[in-house]
């Protein structure tokens with residue numbers, strides 16, 4: 001591996017930030033192997049978070065899905081499922097970790113600002129400034145069937161609601177003056193007389209009037225993550241987020257193009273380019289040699305993509321029930337059915353299945369792949385495979401060229417899937433000077449090198465801005 | 471004559487039961503909302519021998535200026551302290567007047583997983599119209615409407631806890647199935663004002679059903695595991711306990727105790743200079759440890775347990791821990807919880823069968 005001249009790159013001092021994404025619902029978490037642990041046992045959450053903290057990660061991250069996934073009206077059986085409420089689980093982890101950020105994916109359509117802002121704020125205080133909120137907007141009627149509002153939010157309204165939600169949440173978080181609560185035991189009043197500002201908001205989405213019940217945390221308020229990929233989603237991130245959790249981190253050119261696009265959107269809203277961290281989700285497979293890594297990848301993919309899962313993934317693409325086909329045989333002969341996505345299997349699907357199927361057919365034919373092998377090679381989400389040194393070189397290039405600020409890593413095994421990354425990859429990155437050797441801050445905002453929260457409550461002078469640590 | 475030994479619960483919200491309790495707390499006001507404080511009180515309660523701690527909550531501030539106006543959500547505090555204790559039961563107050571039952575059910579089920587079966591739920595109530603404005607929802611007006619919301623909230627929450635059978639995760643490598651969908655159930659709940667489809671997104675709690683506590687006058691009959699009964703004197707508590715149609719009853723007892731530094735009466739008088747300790751129709755005891763021990767002895771046989779509301783946690787909890795609980799335990803008037811047991815077990819409640827579970831078939835069924 002050649003090493004780039006450390007200074008001959010756009011961002012010669014940029015640092016990598018790692019998060020760990022404990023997914024809990026997907027086919028990428030291997031459950032069939034004896035090393036695959038419980039998805040609900042609190043000991044496993046503790047183990048992953050503490051291991052990530054030992055590896056000096058910025059954040060531990062939980063996803064959310066508010067209805068069990070279904071295919072054709074029947075509950076999907078093949079993948080891990082059944083996970084704890086994110087904020088609740090993270091509040092527990094706050095008690096058994098010291099430094100790592102704790103990020104909850106929480107939906108703006110099926111929550112109310114007073115309640116969710118308070119829960120996140122409580123997490124932020126209990127963790128002494130380590131909370132994050134991944135703002136998601138899933139809005140389909142199928143999920144709505146579990147909630148009071150029921151039904152459905154007009155698609156165009158979901159980011160509008162999210163934006164108004166954030167406005168109210170920020171007003172709640174900034175509702176207390178700094179130093180509002182008395183620091184001396186004999187004080188005449190628990191808090192300063194005008195310490196708390198009532199939040200009154202009347203908008204298209206929310207009409208609320210409340211007294212916030214919590215002070216600002218050591219990091220001001222929770223760090224905002226965003227994980228939408230559409231143009232609307234990216235603009236939302238550019239206006240509102242501190243971190244964008246993308247799906248563009250497995251290919252350098254794709255990652256760079258995404259990052260450039262996001263930076264363009266940031267400039268357009270008048271924010272400095274370094275105001276937003278880009279952390280794509282990825283999977284990292286490590287071997288002592290390239291050959292060993294590839295062999296490990298092969299094993300992992302076979303565990304992840306069982307014959308039934310291959311038929312399921314292909315079935316989603318084709319829009320047909322393929323469960324009675326032979327996964328080790330050829331691709332289905334039929335043309336794909338272009339069906340409206342009702343959200344019952346997550347939010348993401350390819351835009352045009354005909355195009356994707358044509359590509360699958362062509363590649364399967366060229367390489368002589370079975371259906372299962374095609375799904376393994378062309379299905380969603382691939383990550384990075386290599387030796388510790390090779391991956392460290394690659395990631396150094398990614399971050400120093402501004403393609404990413406780091407990765408949100410999905411372990412393929414719970415609870416021990418981070419071991420290789422912490423024990424083997426992190427030291428290589430540290431040797432290259434792209435990864436911290438100790439935590440220098442105590443809050444998630446400090447780990448990420450972010451400025452004070454936007455829209456901080458008056459009076460916060462210009463001196464409140466802290467330079468980003470890169 | 472004394473009955474079976476009492477189970478002891480402690481309300482640990484804020485600085486104590488008196489609105490001005492913070493003035494006598496052992497810490498400055500700005501320490502109240504810190505992790506160290508939350509964990510410290512819970513550890514002290516666990517070490518003292520309490521079976522359960524409860525945490526009050528609601529959408530509105532706990533008090534008004536010049537008193538405490540800050541409070542971390544009870545579910546978050548409960549999860550945090552569950553991870554830093556190992557024996558004591560943990561029950562947050564969660565009102566369902568305006569909250570989403572689907573979220574409440576998932577949060578509480580998660581708390582039971584986090585605490586490995588030590589969780590309870592004190593069903594709360596949001597009577598103030600200001601709570602509706604905070605939530606941005608139409609006012610649920612009047613006791614009858616709030617009681618109906620509480621009933622619906624409990625029913626759908628309990629249904630969601632049963633929507634995963636205990637053995638829904640089958641990890642069948644042969645058939646590539648992690649779940650067995652036949653062991654997952656839609657709840658198809660229709661209440662007075664909303665519907666919920668289900669199933670839950672959190673697997674069934676370790677206890678099957680969390681211990682549900684509440685005031686019998688605020689919840690439709692037949693829904694509670696533990697009725698929290700009030701009454702200004704022993705006769706009233708006895709009558710209320712007899713009326714409560716719940717498997718277990720706990721008496722609510724407010725306590726102000728003599729400490730090595732101050733007499734109970736003087737402590738109360740000191741705080742009354744600032745704010746009144748409003749009567750809420752509960753037993754109230756002010757005095758030395760011996761008198762409280764005698765009162766609690768009288769309650770054995772009347773109720774299954776007591777929930778203590780100390781005037782000032784930092785002052786009364788040490789007295790409870792050093793003098794009251796040891797004397798009760800020594801005379802077998804109260805029991806300390808044993809390690810590695812669930813809250814249900816501590817309370818002598820069975821782990822309920824799942825409403826969907828069928829008896830194990832005599833002959834093996836055909837496999838798919």
Ligand SMILES: Cc1cc2nc3c(=O)[nH]c(=O)nc-3n(C[C@H](O)[C@H](O)[C@H](O)COP(=O)(O)O)c2cc1C
Nearest residue numbers: 063064105136137138227228229230233246247347
């Ligand atoms: C990497 C990534 C992770 C996501 N994780 C979640 C999740 O855990 N829960 C959820 O409800 N939505 C999740 N989403 C969905 C997004 O929040 C969003 O609803 C979806 O991408 C559609 O928005 P878009 O049209 O802007 O892309 C994720 C999206 C991406 C790209």
